[in-house]
Amino acid sequence: MALTSTLRSMLASACRIARGVLGSDAYDHYLRHHEITGCAHAPLSEREFWRQRYAEQDANPGSRCC
Amino acid sequence: MSHNAQPEEPEAVDRNGSAALTDPHPPTALPAEDYARDHRWTPAKIAIWATIALLGGLGWVMLALVRGEHVNGIWFVFASVCTYLIGYRFYSKYIQDNLVRPDDRRATPAEYAYDGKDYVPTDRRVLYGHHFAAIAGAGPLVGPVLAAQMGYLPGTIWIIVGVILAGAVQDYLVLAISTRRHGRSLGQMARDELGLVGGIAAFVATLSIMLIIVAILAMVVVNALGESAWGVFSVGLTIPIALFMGFYLRFIRPGKVMEVSAIGCAMLLAAIIGGRWVSESDWGQTLFHIDRPVLAWMIIGYGFLAAVLPVWVLLAPRDYLSTFMKVGVIVMLALAIVLVRPALQAPPLSEYASRADGPVFAGPLFPFLFVTIACGALSGFHALISSGTTPKLVEKESQTRMIGYGGMLMESFVAIMALVAAASIDRGIYFAMNSSFAATGGTAEGAAQFISSLGLTGVSVEPEVLEHTAQQVGEHSIVSRTGGAPTLALGLAGIMKRVIGGDAMMAFWYHFAIMFEALFILTAVDAGTRVARFMLSDVLGNVYQRFRDPKWTAGAWITTAVMVAGWGSILVMGVNDPLGGINTLFPLFGIANQLLAAIALSICLVVFARKGRRWTLLIIAVPMLFTAVITVYGSYLKIFSPVPAIGYWANHQMFKEALANGETSLGLAGSVEEMQTVVFNTAVQGSLSILFVVCALIVMIVAVWRTIQALRGQNLLNTEEEPVESVYYAPSGLGASPSEKALQAQWAQWLSRHPEKDFSTRGGGH
Numbered sequence: 001m002a003l004t005s006t007l008r009s010m011l012a013s014a015c016r017i018a019r020g021v022l023g024s025d026a027y028d029h030y031l032r033h034h035e036i037t038g039c040a041h042a043p044l045s046e047r048e049f050w051r052q053r054y055a056e057q058d059a060n061p062g063s064r065c066c
Numbered sequence: 067m068s069h070n071a072q073p074e075e076p077e078a079v080d081r082n083g084s085a086a087l088t089d090p091h092p093p094t095a096l097p098a099e100d101y102a103r104d105h106r107w108t109p110a111k112i113a114i115w116a117t118i119a120l121l122g123g124l125g126w127v128m129l130a131l132v133r134g135e136h137v138n139g140i141w142f143v144f145a146s147v148c149t150y151l152i153g154y155r156f157y158s159k160y161i162q163d164n165l166v167r168p169d170d171r172r173a174t175p176a177e178y179a180y181d182g183k184d185y186v187p188t189d190r191r192v193l194y195g196h197h198f199a200a201i202a203g204a205g206p207l208v209g210p211v212l213a214a215q216m217g218y219l220p221g222t223i224w225i226i227v228g229v230i231l232a233g234a235v236q237d238y239l240v241l242a243i244s245t246r247r248h249g250r251s252l253g254q255m256a257r258d259e260l261g262l263v264g265g266i267a268a269f270v271a272t273l274s275i276m277l278i279i280v281a282i283l284a285m286v287v288v289n290a291l292g293e294s295a296w297g298v299f300s301v302g303l304t305i306p307i308a309l310f311m312g313f314y315l316r317f318i319r320p321g322k323v324m325e326v327s328a329i330g331c332a333m334l335l336a337a338i339i340g341g342r343w344v345s346e347s348d349w350g351q352t353l354f355h356i357d358r359p360v361l362a363w364m365i366i367g368y369g370f371l372a373a374v375l376p377v378w379v380l381l382a383p384r385d386y387l388s389t390f391m392k393v394g395v396i397v398m399l400a401l402a403i404v405l406v407r408p409a410l411q412a413p414p415l416s417e418y419a420s421r422a423d424g425p426v427f428a429g430p431l432f433p434f435l436f437v438t439i440a441c442g443a444l445s446g447f448h449a450l451i452s453s454g455t456t457p458k459l460v461e462k463e464s465q466t467r468m469i470g471y472g473g474m475l476m477e478s479f480v481a482i483m484a485l486v487a488a489a490s491i492d493r494g495i496y497f498a499m500n501s502s503f504a505a506t507g508g509t510a511e512g513a514a515q516f517i518s519s520l521g522l523t524g525v526s527v528e529p530e531v532l533e534h535t536a537q538q539v540g541e542h543s544i545v546s547r548t549g550g551a552p553t554l555a556l557g558l559a560g561i562m563k564r565v566i567g568g569d570a571m572m573a574f575w576y577h578f579a580i581m582f583e584a585l586f587i588l589t590a591v592d593a594g595t596r597v598a599r600f601m602l603s604d605v606l607g608n609v610y611q612r613f614r615d616p617k618w619t620a621g622a623w624i625t626t627a628v629m630v631a632g633w634g635s636i637l638v639m640g641v642n643d644p645l646g647g648i649n650t651l652f653p654l655f656g657i658a659n660q661l662l663a664a665i666a667l668s669i670c671l672v673v674f675a676r677k678g679r680r681w682t683l684l685i686i687a688v689p690m691l692f693t694a695v696i697t698v699y700g701s702y703l704k705i706f707s708p709v710p711a712i713g714y715w716a717n718h719q720m721f722k723e724a725l726a727n728g729e730t731s732l733g734l735a736g737s738v739e740e741m742q743t744v745v746f747n748t749a750v751q752g753s754l755s756i757l758f759v760v761c762a763l764i765v766m767i768v769a770v771w772r773t774i775q776a777l778r779g780q781n782l783l784n785t786e787e788e789p790v791e792s793v794y795y796a797p798s799g800l801g802a803s804p805s806e807k808a809l810q811a812q813w814a815q816w817l818s819r820h821p822e823k824d825f826s827t828r829g830g831g832h
Contacts, residue, residue, distance in 0.1 A: 022327060031827075036825070037182075046321045061600055
């Protein structure tokens with residue numbers, strides 16, 4: 001039993017790391033920021049958040065390497 | 067921590083508020099005594115490091131000294147990995163303790179400027195992968211393939227020694243100084259540290275170097291896809307696949323990046339499999355069998371569109387796909403090399419190691435080997451990633467060693483694997499694939515003749531073998547497929563088919579490799595064009611304010627068109643070059659990239675001289691000097707060498723005179739038109755060489771002057787941000803030591819009482 005739970009937690013953290021590397025967790029970070037900074041307005045929906053995020057990337061591109 | 071022993075910063079500002087007074091948080095850095103306890107030498111540790119040293123030593127002996135039949139690829143893994151471990155554990159630790167001296171009690175930009183978007187303290191393992199995916203691309207895969215012309219040993223030594231003493235040092239230091247400066251970009255730091263003239267020179271160098279890098283990477287893709295219906299079809303399909311992914315993320319399931327990347331990846335595999343069927347059909351041949359010059363124009367058009375369209379349409383989804391593939395492929399390749407243990411066909415040193423007339427790239431080993439390998443050992447381009455993007459995500463200053471130095475070690479390992487793959491190909495096939503079209507005539511017979519005319523001992527190839535190999539990988543011909551990508555693909559296919567699929571899968575693996583290289587490169591083309599466009603509009607904004615407005619469409623189109631014309635003209639020039647574009651242009655790419663590294667190291671030198679470092683500045687000065695010597699000497703040869711195969715101007719002059727004398731063919735150029743092309747191309751290449759080296763020299767001279775001033779105690783600017791006291795803790799290395807784990811547990815308890823200080827998405831209860 002201990003082994004399966006270790007395996008499961010390893011798999012979960014591998015999944016979390018993969019999501020992070022790909023940037024899939026951006027909305028989670030945004031929500032967390034919203035929560036602890038105590039903004040009065042409701043947080044953006046996931047759809048709205050990603051729209052804004054891509055709009056920001058349009059204005060401020062990141063570099064990729066050779 | 068031991069490196070906190072000498073605090074050199076003024077008292078940090080307390081921003082904890084009153085909560086800290088009643089319930090003080092645990093220490094934000096590991097206390098020195100705990101650090102010492104964790105790092106005490108025990109007999110077990112000594113035994114482990116002795117074993118690593120012995121294994122690495124054995125690897126090097128097998129590579130360099132033992133002369134058997136064929137050296138086994140596995141020794142490259144031992145020699146490189148053990149050397150990396152030792153370099154990381156001892157040299158980067160020395161740099162950290164004596165030069166960088168990170169202070170974990172200082173908040174990083176991710177903490178003090180936390181905004182949940184660009185500035186987010188990011189788990190160090192996530193950030194390692196993120197940083198690696200941003201720095202790694204096609205460069206480390208291509209350079210070592212070309213360098214295999216000289217045998218495997220010079221390349222291997224430079225990739226491994228170069229990364230430890232130069233490449234990883236640069237990445238680490240740039241990351242460290244940018245983290246202390248609010249994640250400022252290399253260009254901004256150049257202006258801050260070097261003043262106006264140095265700043266402008268650094269800007270011109272960066273922009274023009276970016277364009278040449280994009281152009282030559284695009285040429286690698288054109289050469290890999292030219293006249294290959296299968297390749298054009300499967301790589302071409304990445305565009306609709308990316309469009310689909312963008313649409314899916316915007317309208318169907320926003321934010322499900324992992325999910326859509328997996329779907330996209332499955333579609334890519336289907337596109338590769340379907341490519342065989344398409345390439346074997348008549349309509350497939352008519353539609354997708356495209357000549358190189360036409361392909362070049364298509365990539366130019368694509369680059370323009372990708373840079374003006376909103377990022378969600380094409381750029382962002384491609385980037386996900388590319389990251390997804392990158393990490394997967396590299397892990398797969400490492401496993402395959404360990405499993406298959408291929409025997410190398412290349413000798414340690416070939417005839418070309420001591421000559422200057424190699425058919426793959428021209429010029430003597432010193433300096434051209436060092437500029438050809440480019441990204442795998444030292445890459446100036448990484449300085450653009452290490453500043454700006456990654457520093458806004460680092461949790462702790464002490465993590466910059468693992469992310470900056472460690473990330474670059476991984477890139478070097480990719481280069482080693484590429485070298486193994488390229489060196490495991492039969493030498494005759496290797497030269498047939500990498501000699502220019504003009505040399506081989508593009509036919510199997512011509513290639514076989516050309517190879518035997520080279521007069522290399524033990525290197526020959528039958529035309530039938532070339533035809534058979536082409537058939538095996540599903541191509542009409544593999545002759546003169548220059549640029550490195552097809553050679554690497556053939557090497558990889560040879561290795562991968564022994565793990566999965568056998569001969570029947572050879573063509574699949576070949577096109578799989580072509581696909582992922584093209585994917586990396588096209589992503590770099592998109593992003594490079596976009597970044598270059600923003601750099602240009604920033605400058606034009608000084609003249610006409612409106613260029614700074616990102617919403618002004620006409621402005622975006624104009625600046626994009628200028629930048630695309632910049633790299634596009636070099637691309638078209640290279641594709642039509644009678645002398646073989648890769649042969650003449652690749653050294654320019656390498657020189658450009660290494661010059662950027664010299665610029666980055668110069669900035670680090672000034673920064674640390676102004677911090678009051680003395681002898682430890684040699685850690686920066688030595689690789690900087692070496693890079694300066696190889697690039698300036700390389701440029702000198704390219705500009706002034708009287709040998710036409712090496713010097714652009716000598717070649718220019720020779721063709722000009724021949725034309726003036728009424729000759730109608732010369733060397734590889736068979737007509738007056740081709741000769742005129744050579745005259746024009748060499749003039750452009752020669753001028754670019756001069757531009758790069760002049761800009762880089764200005765930066766280096768200003769930097770050295772500022773450093774001497776600093777050593778004399780003059781002009782000691784401090785460009786760091788005011789220190790802010792950290793209220794955050796995370797371990798430094800990839801794993802956590804026992805004391806670090808204990809401290810993490812203390813923090814977990816404290817954060818449960820102060821959830822408002824917990825930035826992690828797991829702690830928030832959702």
